[in-house]
Amino acid sequence: MQSWHNSRRLDLMIQRSFFYTVTVCSLAVIALSATHPAKADPLGNPQRGQYLAVASDCVACHTAPHGQPFAGGLAMHTPLGVIYSTNITPSLSAGIGHYSLEDFDKAVRRGVRKDGANLYPAMPYTAYSYLTDQDIADLYAYFQKEVAPVDKKGPVTALPFPMNIRFSMSFWNMLFLNGKPYQADATKSAEWNRGAYLVQGATHCGTCHTHRGFLMQEDLAHPLSGASLGTWYAPNITPDTVSGIGSWSDQDLTEYLRTGRLHGKAQAGGGMGEAVEHSFSRMSSGDLNAISVYLRSLKPVSDPNDHTSSRFQQGHDVSPAVELRGATPIMDHNDDTASGAALFMGNCASCHGASAQGSKDGYYPSLWHNSVTGASRGDNLISTILYGVSRSVEGRQAFMPGFGGKSGDAVQLDDSQIARLSNFVFKTYGRSDVQVTPQDVALIRKGGPASPLLLLSRVGMAAGAILLLVLCAVVFATRRHKARNIV
């Protein structure tokens, strides 16, 4: 279950990352970027490195289901093929035991392997490029000294042509890869700077929460204002009081990051659940405070489609049972036309309560005053119903089963049932203007909408591969102009 969620989140990230790559291949947009060598204490501090590995969530990708930590082998399904994470234990034969600090640095911050081949951007080296030299040295020390070597190579990634030409990655790197480690802002507090460093670097919040432009670059004019991941939607976490999390206190935010839940407001599902489980819940309160300070200092971004109250304040407790009881016959077959209210009572109310009020101890959240049902789009409600929630923090699991996202789920709801159920929940307990169609559910079941960019790049893949060098030469001269025209 857990590993599946992991790979799911990674799939989404990788899918997005691939947009960069294929775009560059097809459109051959090139930029130059400065490089710089690592200058750090070569000894490093393995304890600090371990902490940073947690903050950076390395284990999530580099561990296969039931596999040994950091031994790689996790299969990540992308629209273009399966990518396997690599063994990053200090094994000399199968891992990175033969990596020097400089090799390690090049891989983590520049996305280039020891043998010179480019990594696929499944590895978020764009975010890690903000890491300081010292942090890189610490990470290196941790992986070399503390991690147990595993002498087992995972499966080799073999993507189809032209994605198997790893060199193509360097074009995109030139365009979008940040060139230097985090530079502190002297006008801000040390705490703010620490938060900025973590958010932009290790914890890479923008990877999911920042909307992407046409070339799939992060929209840096409106950072962290919400973005679709295909299935889940990473919401607006700017301090806007209506569209964002401006109504949360510092304590609210740190509690959410530490536990994955905030009573009467929100709970972490999908990729955020995993980020809390593997990363945020294990970080120091000082760092969580710093993240909070930084996030709350960002420019609030307001969504003009939002009403006057936030997504945490929608709906109220009302029980559909007062209308339903006795009005429905005792049935020896399924009612294909069962109402959303009946589907709610039969599938959701047993845990969330007949009035969707949640359990007294707060384990099961209320469905009103809940960021999922108060959202302006159905993605997260649909994804939650399909895939459920599974998140373990401090040995305690928060779990909801999926209702048909996987073929073996004990309860299987179809697209039409989930649409009716979602519409009832939005209308009764959440943002009543949100409408969900069976097609919306089918799309999320498939993994989200196919980007027109992806289509374009796929079409362009063959031609792009042949014309790559020619285009490179042409485009290099007129790259800005050309890029604008294409856009």
Next chain:
Amino acid sequence: MRISRSTSPRIGRRELLLGMSSLSALFCVQATRAATLSGGALRSGVVHQKFMSVSSLLVPHKLNETIGIRTADAMIATVPDFPEHLEQLASFIEAKKPADVEELMEALPDVSLKNAAQSIIESWYTGAVQGASTISVISYEEALMFKVTSDVMTIPSYAISGPNGWTADAPPLSQLPIF
């Protein structure tokens, strides 16, 4: 109780009717929501109001109005002499202004009125209306019988807490929850 049979397989109509009639002889759940009163909306509105007003004296709990309306409709449809008894109860309360149900029940002059009052109380507690030959289910989750133990136990089929969140501790018997 209505049993809804799958319609796709062809069941002999005779068998089905036989089965249904033997069932309905014992339990017949009325779709009370659909029940409309012969006297029209105005009259039903007045009856509903009276039913709620009488109920609020008979039952020292917070009462859900939708359930009140559905209960009253079921009683009108299945309980003999219900409208008359309700009228008499309302008039008696209006005239004597008893402070609570205890005072009312002591003061009620005749057995049939006491029984009528008792059947209204029973319907609120059990969530069902016992008619002359039928039982109408009105509510389950809102049935008042569950309220008096809600501090200890759950309404069956609903979560009591998160996983393994219950314990062997129980509050004192004498400590009724506040309704």
Next chain:
Amino acid sequence: MVNETKYDVVVVGTGVVGCLIAEQALDAGLSVLMLEAGPKVDRQTIVENFRNLPPSLRHHWDAPFPPPPWAPVLETRTPGEENAYLDLTGPNATAYQQGYVRYAGGATWHWAGICWRMTPEDLKLKSLYGVGRDWAFDYETLEPYYARAEYALGVCGPTDAALQWPPKTPRSRPYPMGPLPLGPGEQRFTDVMAPLGLQNLPAPQARNSGVSYDGRPACCGNNNCFPVCPIAAKYDAATALPRIEAKGGKLLTNAVAYRIEADDRHKIQAVHYYDPHRTSHRVTGRAFVIACNGIETPKLLLLSKDDRHPNGIANSSDQVGRNMMDQPKLKATVEMSEPLWTGVGPVQGSSILNTSQGDFRSEYAGAMFRMENMARGSIGAAEALKKGLYGRALDQEIRRLSACTGLLVVEHEPLPSSINRLTLSDKKDWLGLNRPRIYYDVGDYVRRSAEQYTIPTLKKMAAALGATKFDLNPEFLHSDHIMGGCIMGKDPSDSVVDVDCRSHDHENLFLPGGAAMTTGGSGNSTITMAALALKAADAIVAQFKTA
């Protein structure tokens, strides 16, 4: 359509036994067809059926599963349903009015999820106590299958060996999950019984404790294990069906098997079934599993008689339909001055088992004692309302009766007896098939136990609880643990199946589950049925490998 395909394994019945075998066969690469007499109904419908029932029927475990006319059952809600199927005789006929569900998923829809293993002694009644029969194998043979069954179902149980059952018997693996907490009622019951030498053990339960298992959520104390777990925290076979279909298993519902067809060499070739239009179909296969538990399996074998098998299929021993067993149950309601507060947690979470073992078994039956953990709010309310109470007095009395009453239960171990027999009735069901006619007598072994042992023990227990009222229902009732109709043994002349639940008469016919159990013990039968199912599945897969 299905007439065209020959499946490797044809499984009749979609309960726990059928589903376990189907999944094992699919995992071994075999093709599987499952036939189910009843419909496939979603959990949400059954849960809402339960809530929409009239209050009195919410305690009737079959009521949320109304039987379609073509798949009637024995435990009925109405005279109409009773007339459709019931044909029970003998001195304890009502003690065999078994509750089972002919829906996809079978009777695990409304089982309590309790998973007591049988003890080494339970399998050797004849040699140790001179009664009943010995099983064809010993406990060591069964143990690995018990462990596998516990992992297949997801059983939670005590980690403390002193609280595990059977006592002082090694387990090859721990329970997959730790124990569930006890509510106030079962805790108090445990504490009060201990000084009497009655050890109330936390039950191993196929209920997820604290964590999810197999994608199913953890139990959150809905107190509704029967008639239906609303969230599938309790294992029921219906939860396995989507997985089986995802693995390529084919499921046919509303398909009532009525004839097993054997060829000249006694090899089973086909199963015939009726659809709800009363149209007959024939499905062929290489191996056949009849997993319809102890009533429908022998009935189907007897229905399948032909010229070469005049007593029915698998019945050269004349033992098919004999040895019908269940644990005859007695119930006593107690009322106390102090609150017990049953109803917190699952409906059953503990039992007294040490009363099931001992040398006295040469004289009378061992037994399992239990206090039911049902929430008693609706029972208390019905009683209080009957008293004509109102106002605050009514609220106080409902609360008192909910807290200060309880239901004590004792289930007696049965002996296999050839007089307890299922035969074909002259009466026909809706499809025109002979109904099962069952003669049942609990027998002197059980009656002696009740008189000399269990009723006196119930009274002692009530006294220890401080009971002010003790109301024993003297009539033996059914425990819904149907066992024995296709009894297992080494000798083909006095048993129906071999150690792998394979018919002595037909090499490709398997009759696993409760029907194969040689003796019943005092505990719930399901985990033993599941263990036998896995053993049979191994034999089926092995048979394909060597073929």
